[in-house]
Amino acid sequence: MSKDSKKVFTTSKLPKNTGVSAWVAMLPSRGEKPRLEGALTADVVVIGGGFAGLSAARRISQLDPALRVAVLDAGVIGEGAAGRNSGFIIDLPHEVSADDYGGDSASKSQQDIVIHRSAIALASDIAAEQGWDRDIFDPCGRYSVAISERGDQHLVAYSEQLRKLGEEHRLLDAKEIAAITGTHCYTSALFTPGTIIVQPAAYIRGVADCLRGRISIYERTPAMAFESDAQGWMVKTPQGWISTGKIILANNGHAESFGFFKGRLLHIFTYASMTEEFDPSRLPGERKWAATPALPMGTTVRRVAGQRGDRILIRSRYTYNSRQIVSEGALKRAGAQHDRKFKTRFPGLGNVNMEYRWAGGMALTLNSVPAFGEVEHGVFAACGCNGLGASKATASGIAAAEMMLGYNSELTQIYRRFQAPKALPPRPFITIGAKANLAFREWQTGTE
Ligand SMILES: Cc1cc2nc3c(=O)[nH]c(=O)nc-3n(C[C@H](O)[C@H](O)[C@H](O)COP(=O)(O)OP(=O)(O)OC[C@H]3O[C@@H](n4cnc5c(N)ncnc54)[C@H](O)[C@@H]3O)c2cc1C
Structure with a gap:
């Protein structure tokens, strides 16, 4: 490569995590x-030690x-988004489509299922190899829960789509889901057995x-730049x-x-x-369950059983942060929303407080495709998680x-067929549009 054609890529910023993730705090050092x-x-440098980077290395x-x-990895393994999420490795498409679920939607769903199940196969192999117990890796499935009539309707539509796809599932009425969650707030639920629930930081x-052989991991080691040279x-x-021949960019946004x-x-x-730990006898129902919302912008809830007591996880709220940094103020505002949602769902746990609060980033694309492929000679991107990063x-x-x-x-073959991510509208339109869209969709989601 001549000196003139030398290419240099320098990062303009590094990731910063806001808040302390309970998943990390609960683990031994x-x-x-x-x-x-x-x-x-x-031979290969992988930039990023989250789901994408570690799976690529394996x-x-x-x-x-x-x-x-x-x-x-720029930080510590487990402290980035891959270790601070809600721990659902989901097998099925997450959202129901608006159309009648004919040709295109059904084949897109089938493709998503292949993608998600490839991830689950890798995760399951590791879990079996390592003999992980169910506190780390639990193939227990997930509940989609509704808290309103709109949510109920959504679940019925989702159930119909799953039926057409031939996917196992079960609709539950308010009484049945109350017996599991110990709360009477849910109006219906849909159970799908294929989701894996993990303690994300432990996972x-x-x-x-468990990466073996000639793989070395370097933590607190951000890639600041890479430039082409005679070797690559x-x-x-x-x-x-x-000095390397190839690079995999696995640093998402x-x-x-x-x-x-x-x-x-x-x-x-x-x-x-x-939350902090509470006496399990204060909440009836099962001691471990995991529920995603019926409506996509709604609230994820998990009950986590521990040796000294149980905890509840509440995950909700989305913000658009083009600089990829979340302020303490934004975390506080989200926390106030979590407190309200917790009280509505678990009125019997009145004096149980939140112990940990945290935020984490995701990279979405307008056309929901990954930011994937050979972006420079020998440089391959595995980015743009589109929200469901544990699988995608x-x-x-x-x-x-x-x-x-x-x-x-x-x-x-599937990844080769993906189109390129679509261009976003220029600033300030994207900022105004994304914020307005999120606010509107959150409002539409209501109590869910
Ligand atoms: C609160 C929350 C709940 C969520 N719940 C779920 C869920 O239940 N299920 C699900 O599927 N998804 C969930 N997500 C989304 C999921 O966590 C992400 O989609 C996923 O982590 C993306 O994986 P990734 O490997 O692409 O990126 P990341 O996990 O973000 O990993 C990228 C890594 O790159 C590193 N990095 C960045 N820049 C550099 C650099 N210059 N040099 C070296 N390293 C660098 C970062 O430190 C980071 O560790 C949730 C996210 C959050 C925040």
Whole structure:
């Protein structure tokens, strides 16, 4: 490569996590992997140690164990979005479509199911290998819960679509879901058995810690820049550099910070709160369950059983943050909403307070496609999680690894067919539009 054609990509910002995730706080401390210091040579550098990056590293080691892989994470494994989510690795399409579910919608759903189940297959293999118990990895399925007539109607429509897809599911009435959740707030529910429920920080730490062979992980080691050279690429970190042939960009929204998918990623943040422990006898029903809302903008709730007591997780609220930073004020406002939602759902737990509150980022695209593919010679992106990153980012990490190594699979065929993410409207229209859209959809969601 001549000096003139040298390409340089420098990041304009690094990720910053707001609030302390309960999932990390509840775990024992773990020895961090070292920072990168000095010079190194690798066959592949993976930038980002979330679902996408760690899944890509695992898939590379399966396909070609001789390759030397360096995974860089700007922070600590488990403290980013992959370890601070609600822990649903969902198998089915999340939302019902507005049409009558004919040709296009049904085949898109079938494609989503292949994507999601590829992720679940990887996660299940690791869980079996490591002998994880159900506190880390629980194949218990999920409830979609309604709290209003609109939610009920939505679940009936969802059930009809699942029937057409031939997917197992069960509708529950208010009494049946109350027996499980111990609260009478839900008007109906739909159970699907294929979702895996994880302790997300334990899961992602576990995935990192079981990577074997020639894979090295470097924590607190952000990739600051990468530039082309005679060998391929030189990745620069604050205290070192790596000469490599190939790169997998698995840093979700921060792909844009390096200049990729400019003006095509919607940086949406969502928020969660977890209560302090309470005496399990204070809430009837089952001690462990996980529920997503019937309406997409609604509230996710989990009951988490612990040895010293149980906790409730509330996840709701979405904000658009183009700079990928959430303020303490935004976290506080979301927390006030969580408190209200908690009180409505669990009036009997009146004096139980929230102990942890946190926010985390996601990258969505207008046309709901991943930010995926070879973006420069030897640089493969597995970004743009579109909200369901536990499934989608895992699968795109697998697909990026397979594509990079020339391996053809059902997954790579699907990913090759994806269109490019659509351009967003320019600023300030996107800011005004995204904020207004989120506010309107939250209002429409009402109590859900
Ligand atoms: C509160 C909350 C609840 C959620 N619930 C769910 C759920 O139940 N199910 C679900 O499927 N999804 C859920 N999500 C979304 C899910 O967490 C994300 O979609 C998922 O984490 C995306 O995975 P990823 O690997 O693409 O990106 P990330 O998990 O964001 O990982 C990217 C990594 O890249 C690193 N990075 C960034 N820049 C650099 C750099 N320059 N150098 C090195 N490293 C860098 C970051 O530190 C980060 O660790 C939730 C999100 C939140 C915040």
